[in-house]
Amino acid sequence: MNLVRIIIATTQGPVTVQRITEEDPVVNSVVCLSGKAVALAISPAYDAFVRNPTGVIQRHYGHPAFRVDVSEKIDEGYSWQLGLFAAHALYHSGQLAQQDQACARTVIATGELDRDLNLLAVSGNEEKTAALRSAIEALVEKSVAVTLVVPKQNAAHWISHFSDLTDRASPSIEILPIETAGQLLDHLGLSLPGQPQHRKPAAPQPTARGKSSWLAAALVFLIGAVAVAGGSSYHPQLKALSDQALGSLQALLAPSPSENAAGEKPAPVAGPTPGLADPAEKPPRAIPAPVEKPAPPPQPVTRPTPVESGPLIAERDVLVASRRPATIAAPLRIELSERRAPLGFSCEEAHQMAIEAQVRPPTMRGAIALFGKANDKLCTVEVLAKAASNSDHVFGRYQRWTQGRPRDTEPDKVIDLGPRQGPVSWSVDIPNQLSRPAVFQILILSSNKAFEVTDQMHRRLASIRPGSDQLIRLQNRLRADGIKLTTRQFRILPERRSRTTRPPQADATGAGQFQPERLTSPPSAR
Amino acid sequence: MAEQAGTTKQHFTQAAFDALLTTDRLMAGTAADTGLVSPTEMYAYAVDASHQPSPGLLDALNTQAPVQASFRRLLNNTARYHLPQVAAASSGDIEQRESEGCKIAFRPSRANAAQIYVIIECIGDTSFNPAVLFVCAVDGTTNRMELPVAQNGRIQLLLERESDMAKGLLDIKTEVYLK
Amino acid sequence: MGSPENRFLEEGKSAELCACLQIIQETTADDSLKYSDKTCRELARLIVCRNYAPAVLELCHLVVGAIYGGSHDQRYEALFFASGPARAGGFRAWFAAFTDQHKAIDIGRQEIFISYADKPFAVTYGRMPLLSALMEFLMTAIGYAPLDETLSPLLGGLPSHKQVSDAANDLSRQVYSYLGEHLPPVQEQRKSQSFLQFASDRAAAELAAATINDDTVLDYWMAHADGDSDDRGVDVKTYRSVFRMAAHLVRVLRYAEDQYRMNGALPIGTDFESGEIDPGDLETALAEIELPDQPLSALHNVVSAGVKITNKREMERLQEALHGEDVGRALPKSILRNAVFGDAQAGLVQALRRAGPLPMAQLIAALPDDDYQTRRKQYSQMIDHLQQMMLASFHVLARAGKPLAASLAIALHPDLDISDLAQDPNEPDWGDSNVVSFHAENAMARFFERLEADDNGELGKLSGTARTAFKSISRQGFSQAEMERADIVEQFGKAAIALIAVHKELSRFLNNHIASIDWDQLITVDTTLFRSQFTTLYGGQNG
Structure with missing residues (x-):
């Protein structure tokens, strides 16, 4: 079997997907660092990316909870989504190169996906390309076939940045600007389970090899940008909402069928795919009925009494x-x-x-x-x-x-x-x-x-x-x-x-006990 | 009369003079090596997840029984949830601990058997997000962990089974506090 | 060998009591010291005088206030341990933040007022820092568990006044028991007898503030420093501690004399024969005896609050020179000796602690690092510094329209003619009115009118000088942006009062008390004498 390694391009450098494991459905999906018990900060976002109804992995691959181990930290952003989606697709088909498994092909990906698997433009391309260069050179050196998969909107920068490598006419490196995750799956020879194929009809195999491809790629980028602008997108902000609220909101935000038809976009899915088995839904969480800490009993209403102004004694006056x-x-x-x-x-x-x-x-x-x-x-x-x-x-x-x-x-x-x-x-x-x-x-x-x-x-x-x-x-x-x-x-x-007045006397303990309630008004001045 | 006044003045002078010197001595003391801790710091450690404890506090909480007792009572008073000892099970690991409105579940990691997921859910008060967790052992020692932000009302930790925190949570004799 | 009570204090559990207070002094909140020096000192006085019971009662009422006057989901601990630095304003703000208090709790402008069913009680915000420190002390000394157990009857519903008193009595008993173990009874704290006896013997007649002088201090130190330690547990090996002891005694005697002069009797003592001293009276007396330390303490607090009126070295200079008017008058040479040779001795002691054998003879022969004239010069420079700070403070306060600007103007220019701002001679002696600050309001209005209209006059010139002074200072709190902040202006207000008092005292010390002494001659004599004594104390052989 042809194993494929997935590398995620981040601004801090390349991050290799080391392993994917199906976890107990009751746990939230996590991204961990190199097998350690260290859940990375993006874990909550990854869980939302996996689990129904917000996510896409469970929808297409059935299981609701995964653990992904990666080689380096990923602290923020969403551009890991394309890479992890590809990793899940490969894992599902048994083609993901895990841990130190040898493989002849590496896919380096960056891109954020919406719920319809459309790819959104990403930021930080300068840093990502700069941080990747030595890693790519090392891979090329080892004759590993490298595919850089990037959003079409960002393709110009990537093509330009790596033109020196692609101009060597080396067959081992190519840049693939895409608009949907499906295009990447096509490229990998994989199909998307769980729902009908919905590919962009006119999508060519827009690999960028040499300067001759650049203009074509730029053209596709422009077309893609217009297409994305007309469609719905998976706004990261929504990821912070509760499942229920999110479901409602997405239903509201989902484009109408007529819009889909006009834009030739796949039908958005606002919840679990109908008819798709979802055996791994979270089991019901049985928790005893909430009981607050006992509240203090109602207090008797005491009407304030007048403050007692006291005898005032000075030495000068x-x-x-x-x-x-x-x-x-x-x-x-x-x-x-x-x-x-x-x-x-x-x-x-x-x-x-x-x-x-x-x-x-x-x-x-x-x-x-x-x-x-x-x-x-x-x-x-x-x-x-x-x-x-x-x-x-x-x-x-x-x-x-x-x-x-x-x-x-x-x-x-x-x-x-x-x-x-x-x-x-x-x-x-x-x-x-x-x-x-x-x-x-x-x-x-x-x-x-x-x-x-x-x-x-x-x-x-x-x-x-x-x-x-x-x-x-x-x-x-x-x-x-x-x-x-x-x-x-x-x-x-x-x-x-x-x-002067005599202050209260010490009590029997000799501790100078103070008992003002015993006090009476002092004698009047002499 | 004059003699009496003189005696009073002498007594006063002596007492006030002594008191001033004693006050000086008390104010110039040192807190080193006494095992005492600042109540303000102990309170901050109990309620403020971001508080960075001093080595002195941690040492006292590990070694000083009176400090441990005070801290336990403070937790009892300030923590939102208290999960008591678990009723003795026949054998094996416990799967969960719970109290009214709050549950902590444990799930082994399939990816790594040496690791365990800890899932904390508090539905007693949906506005309450636990920020810090304490595990108190019968020997008086306390383990504390700052918690990540809850996701849809649940907090998940991934721990090494052999870590003090995991062992404490899985120990039926410990008590757990959430603040 | 010390007496039993001395050993008790030296080696025994009193170290724990010292540690309790040290912890409170070092406690921080919001990155600053939680308790001011003044509050810590007040707490120490309460304990030493064993006059804690009234404060414990107030504390228990404050606990009730915290429970029923705060948020429903908070306990009393939150008021004491999560309300930031313990300042009256902070506590006022804490209570003001809640709107759903129990009906029995009334949040006033100066106090919280608790209407118990049987009897009301009020706790003032000004008192709360001390009560908070007391809570801290109780938690450290007797432990949180017993403390909380004792307070638990107050938690289940608004208690009665009597229940609060009962809890307070219970707590006081626990404090009594704790101090019984950690603080010797007052009668046994006779640590001072040796010096007292020495001073009495030297006095021709009755011991009085006036009979204690520079010679008393020096002679006592020369005669007693080489002993192990004073019988009563007082360190008499260092000149500094003997000086401090003498300064205390001067103040105590002066206070006693003032009381006799004013009242014909000391308001002290319930049993003249046995010498029993009432704890409350003793504490009140101590508070008054220590009053002269307040301006420097206030300056210190201002610095801590972010307005750097003095740096560390400047504060040290002020602290070594200023000990109150009575001490300045009685012990002028001792103050300079303490500054010069006290430092020298402290350096020697530190060197001995740090290293092993040292060339002591060489070290001692090189002492002191400073001489009296240098110190005098430094004090004079401090006068200049204080004036600069007063000018800068004037600038800030005048810009903010604060009445204290007028006080600073007078202090900086005593000849400034603003007599027309004085009280209207037609106003009655009794300024009773339904307007707060009757005279002050009128006078202030007139002062600021003058300040605005008087560009080329004295006040106008003062304004210009003050502006320049402010701009020439590049320290924390002295930027244009900072002077716009209300909290910084408030600190300048506090600084102004302290600066005026400190300036007045230092000027008097320099001009009246030490001006006529031949310091050049004295340093020659003293250097020989102190070196000889240091040699006796620490050995003159090279190590």
């Missing part, structure tokens, strides 16, 4: 806020944050020289928020009151007492904001020198309905003092109207009045 326990769940948060002068700067510099202050929330030690360290100056306290929903209506009042005790005097500063939808905020710059304590009160009215702050309500709010009983009475009254009243107080003390 001491800011103390009482952390009141949440009375009822309410969708409102009051955040306190501090602005400090960066290290090396005073608050005056931060204010006057426009230095960007460092903004951070108060340091929390459990339930107690600590504001202030002598070396790290507290310049500003910011207050933000924010409803859970931006559509909620909020009214906020900021009151400050610096001249007298809140119980005895009116606040010397009041800033009202709202009612409005969205948050309300204030910023309090702390003066450098304090001679007496200052007391602050934040009053927030919030509701999911629009409301007005009437004169009467203003009067009532003005009468509320930190720690007074009026607060609870007003809260109850407003609650009946669907309005929540939340208050916060904090205090800023002069440096000399500062005090």
Whole structure:
């Protein structure tokens, strides 16, 4: 039997098809490197090229899974398709020269096939021809008959590049520009199993031997190009789609019968060839029903409770806020944050020289928020009151007492904001020198309905003092109207009045256990 | 009163001074030869297929039982699929391992009997493409393999039968994790 | 021979504790160090002071936040180990990326807020880097399996505040047990007594920051370096470690004195008689004592983040010169001795480690490589370098309209007359307002108005010089393209604050603390003295 070796022309050099083996139908076809357990990167594309419904090998040769061993790596592209198709055809007929089997004929091929076995033009011809030259010369030297099979669209380059070899009138090298894989099979004396012959009718044996053939070949190339442009093609992009999606798409893309007739193209096949036995279809893959990892059970919906602003203690200037326990769940948060002068700067510099202050929330030690360290100056306290929903209506009042005790005097500063939808905020710059304590009160009215702050309500709010009983009475009254009243107080003390708090005691283990829930509001400033 | 204040200051000075020196010493230590590994790196190794492990991590995973136990638990918590030990078969190789939604099948290569195909299919979550596979042996050691991209929902590996990975996968006592 | 606790610390399992912290310091994320120096130091303080329990509680709440505030298909580990470098902004972005949080989790601008059924809790983003480092420590120290087991009650559904506290207590007990094995109790960590005693004996009256001076450091080293080691496990063989010890003591004493001056008492100690120190207070005090290191640490972080304000050598020069105002004032000669002879000794030690017998007498006779005047010159050059960097930073920040440009302008030109930008004298002392940064906003608006209108004035000239300075620097972060990036501008902002502070401290050190010393005479005396001591320590015979 006349064995034929197949070499694939790649941009990296010639790649010999060493062996084809039918594998278990359940596996995907692979291309491996020299018998090693190394599946090359083109293996998925090769599997798609083999297996129904996307591929052509199973359609024509029956088996759905093969392993091909090749001599060198092929990393990308599709121009290996013509060579591997020819290898399968030869393998099917028992004519493929495998491993080190001696043979007198070598076919070097490059070309991408569509599903109808039409050959598409390839790129990288410069590199391929350059990389092949020494290999071809070596084969010719050994008197091996070499056929270079290339797409007609690329033929001009190949003929030109190897003209010196073909001009030697050596009978052992020829260039075969073709339009379909069938033409290559004809050349090899093979037939295409699995479906009727569909050869191009007027295809001559366009071997290029010497310059005299070049013009004829170029002419055929032009005709071929026009023919291909009118037909359907096997777009590589489709290879990435799922089998099912691909089937549908190909059905849509397939030219109509009338187009086929006009173009004299073979009828495209959008699935397994009807009537063609397909004994090696993948067996059904029985896998237990999918069960996700158990999802966490539905969480109870907890309405947010107001943030507890804490007692704030500084050493230079001491800011103390009482952390009141949440009375009822309410969708409102009051955040306190501090602005400090960066290290090396005073608050005056931060204010006057426009230095960007460092903004951070108060340091929390459990339930107690600590504001202030002598070396790290507290310049500003910011207050933000924010409803859970931006559509909620909020009214906020900021009151400050610096001249007298809140119980005895009116606040010397009041800033009202709202009612409005969205948050309300204030910023309090702390003066450098304090001679007496200052007391602050934040009053927030919030509701999911629009409301007005009437004169009467203003009067009532003005009468509320930190720690007074009026607060609870007003809260109850407003609650009946669907309005929540939340208050916060904090205090800023002069440096000399500062005090420290005892942090939580170590637990029985002596590990300095921290249990903020045990904490209560610290004693007021002395 | 003054005496008490002095005592407090002395105690504070001593404690703060000691603490600063101890902090210096702790900060200037060395991690060499302790067998400890970085949790961040261990996590990356467990979940990030492209992570290149340090020799120290691999060594610890091979030799340090506490690190192995931690890593196993991390895999349990982070892996998408866990395929437990296979029920004892009478003899011969196992053909597949499976758990809910995921199956790993083994097929010998007809081309080379010394090689084996490993086919991984996860249909529990079609959006999930396993990127890395771990085989954990009873001795605590772990083998890891970055997986190729799935083809139509299946990942196929071709392994030498005598490779650690193939032997581990075919060993009924190992556990397999897919992430 | 060391005491039992010393052996424990030297040879025992404390090496593992050191390794735990070293691993955290070396951990990388996205090709940069995951934790800043500051965070690592904070963690070390928590451990040394045994004040970990509050942080462990916060960490447990953060775990809850990570589980119920993140993606449904992720566990808490993802927040700690797959969120990149541990920075507040990174954590904020991590939480902000999810939209389907549990209803009990509120993602705020500064914190995540967890509304438990029994009591709410908030964890700030600023705190998260430390908590993340703590998580890393717990995983390394007590192991992932026990840690995860302890946290498992938090995973099955939103826990109660109490459940979180219980888990935290459980974890704290495990840390307590671990540290019991790996860190001697505070009372036994009396490593410093020898130096403390020496300093006390030298002080005429009560030991105070002012009683520690250059002679204290040198004399102690001369007297103690040739012993095996200090009884308490402190390396006193190198001048550098003795200097560092003295610098610590100066800072500690200064802090204690400040506290007395301000409050009439130290906010420390629950039992005066026994000397028990509250862990929280001790940690807070240490944080404040170490504050002067922050500007250099900040500069270091800026460099790591891709703006090369200093190269390695420049940073080394700054680190050897700057130890805080108190140390600079108290130990000026020691700082230069540490720079010159500390380096020399380190070189000797390294040479001894590397090779076998060495011609020690020759080596020692060739020391030091540098002298004090050279170092002074280098520090002066650093002033020039810092000014160039401040100018370049001004250029970037002014172009970006950042308020810090004004700070740099004042720092670069203290005589610059921008008094009209100051606070309006009619404004009340209490700048309470519903507008954030009330004064800053006004002042800034006025500053940039001036900058634009003042082409030929002082500010205009400053702009031109700054532009030239920026363009003359060819370092990472200083290209035109890079200065357009918001993250780079942010780094310049951080650099500006640090540069101003570092420049101020270095200028003060050069002009006030070391200007009047006769360095030429001192190097002559010191060279003889140090060579003699090195000979005693390392042998003078050729090997």
